[in-house]
Every structure is written in structure tokens, then in C-alpha cells.
Amino acid sequence: MNWSDIGDALFGGLPQYGAILALVQNSVWAGAVLGIVGGLIGVFVIQRDMSFAVHGISELSFAGAAAALLIGVDVVTGSLVGSLAAAVLIGWLGARARDRNSIIGVLMPFGLGLGILFLSLYSGRSANRFSLLTGQIVSVRTNELGALIVISVLVLLALLFIWRPLRFDSLDPQAAAARGVPGRGMSLVFMVLLGLMVAVAVHIIGALLVMALLVTPAAAAMRISSGPLAVPLLAAGFGFVSAVGGILLAIAGTLPVSPYITTISFLIYLVCRGVGSARERRGIAR
């Protein structure tokens, strides 16, 4: 590969940018919604110390999607089934953090292995195989994109409805239980919502990379703020910029979307970390 090939890969689509954008506009919408809701749910993922769970759920979601591909049913449904099964299992068996991490460690390779088995048995279009692991939103069909957007919006509404008790339970579970917040119920509902979002993210950036939208934006936001409104707003904003920015940059060339999204969200995190430490050094309260 020489410089002109790289140039083509990055910017070869620029002359037809408008036409390409029109073709993928539904993907941009899906990316926007996932970025926002993923950023919001990420705040709770970090507060509940569940980053590793996100990864575990995504591998089983991948296995579900691969199974669906193999037996010829809807791939989104397959990923949802895998995702929810993993989420409920982790929520049920792993109430305590230490138990949870070992359970995830056990489930994750099993899910990934199953998925690889299903994919190698699958004889259809091979582009689909890789895209479940590393994502390719622009290849997702329009009706599936619609389903992903509807799921994300439902998760958003549910999240807003339980926002305060979930936050109380995440930050201060003992005091929350004393004031009548149902800890077990919150945990189960949260796992289901997380499972739904992971399934959506698997289709957009791939099972291996979901953390870039479900963990990184919220982690970045918490580096520079601690306000109850500022953190979720920043996290949603960072998620939105990563997802939409990634898609808009990717369609200028021929490279996949995922590396753009993961790079943008990582760069945002780096900047936030730098700003946060600089402020701490100067002793300014966040």
C-alpha cells in the first residue's frame, strides 16, 4: 500500500460525498441515537462498576446474532436474545462485584467461541461474518436500523423514568435501600436495559468494540465534571460526536466505520483526562 492508496481509502469518496451521505442517512440517525443513549447508560455502567459486564454481554450478543444468521432468522432478534440472556444471567448470578467478574470471565469466551462456530458453519455472504465482531453500520438494512432506533428510544425513556432511584442505588446502595429503593429490582431492570443497548451497539460498531460507545464517553465526562446534570449531558454529547463523527468521516473513504468511532471516543477521553489532571494540579474544584 502506498500513499495514494491510503489517500483513496481515507478520502476517495469525497467527490461523491453528498450522494453517499444520502444513501447512509439512516445509519447516521441510528448512530446519533446510539451515541446519545449509550453515553447516558454509560454513566450508570461506570457508577455500578460494570464495564467488564458490557464486554461479556456483547460476546453473547454476538453469539446470538451469529446463531440467527446460521438458522436464517432476523439478526437483530438473535443479538437481542443473546444479549438479554447474558444480562439477566450476570445480574442474577453476580450480585457482588467479585462474583460478577468471574462469571463474566467464564461466559465471555464461551459466547465468543459459540459465535465463531456458528459463523464458520454459515455459508452466506462473508461480509456479514466479520461485521458482527467489528461492526459495519452502513451495511445494516433499513428495517433493521428502524428497529435499532426504536429500541434505543425505548431504553432512553425507561432510563429517564428510573433515573433518580437508579442513581441512588448505584452511588449509595445501602442508604437507597433504607429509603425504599428496591435494589434487586433496580439491578435487574438496569441489566435488561443494558442488554438492549449492547445488542444495538453490536450492530453499529461490533461486539468487540461496544465499550467505545457504552463506557468511554461516560468515563471521559466524569474526568471533567461531577455535576448531576453535566455528567450525563457531556457523556451523551461525547457519544453523539463519536458515533456521528465516525460515520461522517468513514464515508469519505473506503475504510470501515468502527475505527473512526473508537478513535474519536478515545481522543475525547484523552483530552478530558488531560484537562481533568491539569485542573486538579492547579487545585480547581471540578
Added chain:
Amino acid sequence: MTAAPTPLRITGAALRRDGRELWSGLDLTVEPGEFIAVLGPSGAGKTTLLRAILGLERLSAGTIEAVGAPVRRSGNRRIGYIPQQRPLPRHTALRGRDLVMLGVDGHRFGLPFPRRGDRDRVDALVEAVGAASFADRPVGVLSGGEQQRLRVGQALADDPGLLLCDEPLTSLDLANQQAVVGLIDRYRRDRRGGVLLVTHDINPVLDRVDRILYLAGGRFTLGTPEEVLTSSTLSGLYGAPVTVLRAGGRLVVVGAPDATDTHHHHPHETPEVGL
């Protein structure tokens, strides 16, 4: 205010856990404005008692009536609760006043819009616990004493008729211990609420408490500090020779064995010495 409900009435209560009776036949009535310290070795069921009062643990016998109503469901907003302290991680997305706010609206479902008056209430609580100067800083950077003041503010959010405190003074320096005890003492005088405070060291609260509930080895003793904190009473409770010493204005209990059935859990735990 006329005839405030009795903060707490426990009748014939017993609680079993892992096949072991933590305590049984427990009768305790906390009068309005009364301050009771709960003492005992670790594993004696002090925290479990507080959790039972909150409805988070089920009694194996007996009844509990808190602030005029029988305890049935999990959690009770008429009771203020300061859980055993667990320092918040440095990057917790929470400012001081948000910790207090959790006590005001943390239980509410629905779209997270603040109600009119919530802000004023948080401001008043922050002011009342002397936290105004640091309420806008992230909780993760606050000292243990500052965090604990805010927790008192959170516990008092719903004007509770009973305040339960679980080791609220652990890891605080003397000045902060006195400040937190002062806040709790003012609450029970002004609000006429009852206070149940679990502690392993009686000294910081000795001149404030009305009575002491001492749990040990499945049994208990209830009475004024003068009655309970004597060598003969505690020796009888532990069934082993225990000496209460007064040294430099402090009380020290020497020779108290650990809770009977917990030796295999904490083989190296030293006997309680601070009391």
C-alpha cells in the same frame, strides 16, 4: 407538636442468621428525644438490628414499630439512616449537595425534573449540617468528616422521627467526631426524634447518651451508662471476667471476648479495647 409518635418500639424480637441466633427476647422502646448507643463486639448483630428496624432483615420472632407504624416493607422514609461509612471513590460523579439531594429525591420515579422547593430544602439541610463551604465540591475530594456531615444531612432529609447511625464516627478525628455527635445531639433535642447509634467506642458519645444497649453472645443488657458499663454487668453478659477501667476521663473495657460464634471468621481479631 402534640403527642409525637414513639420513635421505636421493639417487642420480643429475635433474629436468626446462618442458623445462629444473633439476639432474642429483645424489648426496646426509644422515647422521643432519647439517645441510645448500641455497643457490642463485632458479629453481635448491631448492624443487623438497624437493618431489621428499616425492614431490610426479617425478624424470626417479635415485632418492631417504627415512628408509629409497624415495620412491614423494605425501607422506611420516616427513618433517617447513616450507613456504615465507606469512603466514596475519588471520581464519583457527585457533588456534596448532590449527596444530600439523594435523600430528598433519590427514591422518586418519573422524569428527573426537580420539584419546586427541593432546592431550598437541600440548601437548608446543607446549612444545618455546616456543609455550605464545601457543598459544591466533588464528594470524592472531601475529607471523611466532611462526607459524614453530608450523610447526616441526607439522613435528615425527610424530617425523620428516628435516626439510625451505624458507626458514624469511625475514622474521624476528635474534632470531627465532636462535630458529628453535636449534629446528632441537636437533632434529637430540636426535633425530639429518637437516636440509635451503633459504635465500638462509647467515649465520644458517653456524655450525650441516655441509655446503652449492649449486645454480646446472643444476649443483651439495657440501661443507663452507669448501670451497663460496670465490670460486674459486662462480666455477667459475656460470661467471662471483664474489667471496665476509667483512665483520663475515658472508659476502657479490658478482656472482652469476641462474639462467641465468630472466632473462626476472625481468628486474629483483637478484643475490643476502645470499648
